[in-house]
Amino acid sequence: xxxxxxxxxxxxxxxxxxxxxxxxxxxxxxxxxxxxxxxxxxxxxxxxxxxxxxxxxxxxxxxxxxxxxxxxxxxxxxxxxxxxxxxxxxxxxxxxxxxxxxxxxxxxxxxxxxxxxxxxxxxxxxxxxxxxxxxxxxxxxxxxxxxxxxxxxxxxxxxxxxxxxxxxxxxxxxxxxxxxxxxxxxxxxxxxxxxxxxxxxxxxxxxxxxxxxxxxxxxxxxxxxxxxxxxxxxxxxxxxxxxxxxxxxxxxxxxxxxxxxxxxxxxxxxxxxxxxxxxxxxxxxxxxxxxxxxxxxxxxxxxxxxxxxxxxxxxxxxxxxxxxxxxxxxxxxxxxxxxxxxxxxxxxxxxxxxxxxxxxxxxxxxxxxxxxxxxxxxxxxxxxxxxxxxxxxxxxxxxxxxxxxxxxxxxxxxxxxxxxxxxxxxxxxxxxxxxxxxxxxxxxxxxxxxxx
Numbered sequence: 001x002x003x004x005x006x007x008x009x010x011x012x013x014x015x016x017x018x019x020x021x022x023x024x025x026x027x028x029x030x031x032x033x034x035x036x037x038x039x040x041x042x043x044x045x046x047x048x049x050x051x052x053x054x055x056x057x058x059x060x061x062x063x064x065x066x067x068x069x070x071x072x073x074x075x076x077x078x079x080x081x082x083x084x085x086x087x088x089x090x091x092x093x094x095x096x097x098x099x100x101x102x103x104x105x106x107x108x109x110x111x112x113x114x115x116x117x118x119x120x121x122x123x124x125x126x127x128x129x130x131x132x133x134x135x136x137x138x139x140x141x142x143x144x145x146x147x148x149x150x151x152x153x154x155x156x157x158x159x160x161x162x163x164x165x166x167x168x169x170x171x172x173x174x175x176x177x178x179x180x181x182x183x184x185x186x187x188x189x190x191x192x193x194x195x196x197x198x199x200x201x202x203x204x205x206x207x208x209x210x211x212x213x214x215x216x217x218x219x220x221x222x223x224x225x226x227x228x229x230x231x232x233x234x235x236x237x238x239x240x241x242x243x244x245x246x247x248x249x250x251x252x253x254x255x256x257x258x259x260x261x262x263x264x265x266x267x268x269x270x271x272x273x274x275x276x277x278x279x280x281x282x283x284x285x286x287x288x289x290x291x292x293x294x295x296x297x298x299x300x301x302x303x304x305x306x307x308x309x310x311x312x313x314x315x316x317x318x319x320x321x322x323x324x325x326x327x328x329x330x331x332x333x334x335x336x337x338x339x340x341x342x343x344x345x346x347x348x349x350x351x352x353x354x355x356x357x358x359x360x361x362x363x364x365x366x367x368x369x370x371x372x373x374x375x376x377x378x379x380x381x382x383x384x385x386x387x388x389x390x391x392x393x394x395x396x397x398x399x400x401x402x403x404x405x406x407x408x409x410x411x412x413x414x415x416x417x418x419x420x421x422x423x424x425x426x427x428x429x430x431x432x433x434x435x436x437x438x439x440x441x442x443x444x445x446x447x448x449x450x451x452x
Contacts, residue, residue, distance in 0.1 A: 034199040081157030113276040117186035118361035128263035152232035167286030178203035201281025233300035247308040321394035328387025332376035347375040357435035
């Protein structure tokens with residue numbers, strides 16, 4: 001969930017670092033990419049919200065009205081919701097509640113992947129417990145009449161404006177912290193281009209005490225809240241129409257499956273690109289507070305006011321795609337996870353095939369790594385992403401074909417995962433050198449066999 005460069009980072013704070021890790025970002029292509037995203041991403045989220053809130057979920061209607069002289073650009077901007085006291089209260093309580101559980105709620109312990117500087121960090125993996133407690137509290141408060149189940153939908157606009165403000169403020173804090181008081185100085189990387197460092201982050205694992213900013217904002221307010229947001233949209237659909245459609249039910253269930261998979265495998269998540277390789281900047285700070293909660297829940301927001309009743313055939317097709325996509329996603333990730341624990345084990349009934357590679361951390365120590373080339377990981381370098389894309393499409397497919405808006409989630413996932421693939425290639429090329437070239441020859445396809 002970024003930069004594309006095949007060159008290793010050139011500068012670091014406080015000491016020399018390894019020749020791998022986050023790419024430098026000095027090349028013009030990387031600078032243009034982050035500048036484009038930084039400029040347009042907040043506007044895209046707000047435009048999608050306004051299209052659904054004020055223009056019947058039509059993405060083209062605001063443009064049509066502007067060209068027809070029925071609406072000015074200033075008039076469109078005037079529709080941006082203002083922050084309200086209710087939104088502030090809800091936001092502060094929600095994030096504060098999640099932060100308190102992150103710090104003090106019991107849960108399993110885990111260790112992150114070794115950083116370029118050689119650090120192996122400890123984590124409190126209580127995300128599943130936090131998800132359960134959050135849902136219990138939500139249902140109790142709604143059941144007692146203390147809170148309306150439609151509270152999220154009712155405050156969705158003001159919350160979006162507030163989340164944008166907080167997301168930018170958090171990114172500014174992360175940038176300043178990386179410059180003046182980083183937690184692990186040798187894992188800080190500066191490209192020499194401030195906009196790239198601000199966007200992609202300079203500090204890898206910013207912490208204050210036991211509070212890890214990256215894991216918390218990646219995996220708590222937005223991910224825990226994702227299902228509650230959908231439930232609030234479901235309650236809104238019921239309040240609007242007196243019934244809940246099968247499309248709303250299947251979208252909520254598919255999203256919930258994905259969320260629960262995340263928390264059941266939170267230890268595995270510590271080894272993914274978000275935690276193990278990405279630095280903490282605007283991309284994650286703003287993205288976790290704004291992009292994820294608003295764009296990933298677009299199907300439920302759409303269905304709250306545009307109910308879609310699927311036929312049995314349509315429902316079965318959505319269910320089939322969701323099941324196939326999830327199976328590929330989970331089974332391929334499990335296969336790699338088991339291989340990391342036991343490289344001599346069997347994959348699809350045969351001994352695992354892999355390429356032995358090595359890399360160095362900032363302390364000068366050489367480490368060994370195995371690049372898996374059999375099973376799913378012999379079909380393509382990121383076959384798990386193929387399942388992720390099928391699964392993402394299934395929940396969009398449940399929304400019918402009257403509007404493009406709910407399909408943006410699938411488009412977003414395509415762009416996101418393709419960008420991740422390219423960034424991962426640049427990072428691994430710098431990390432493993434000639435062994436990565438050998439791996440690419442052995443597994444030539446990046447995503448879909450014989451296609452890409």
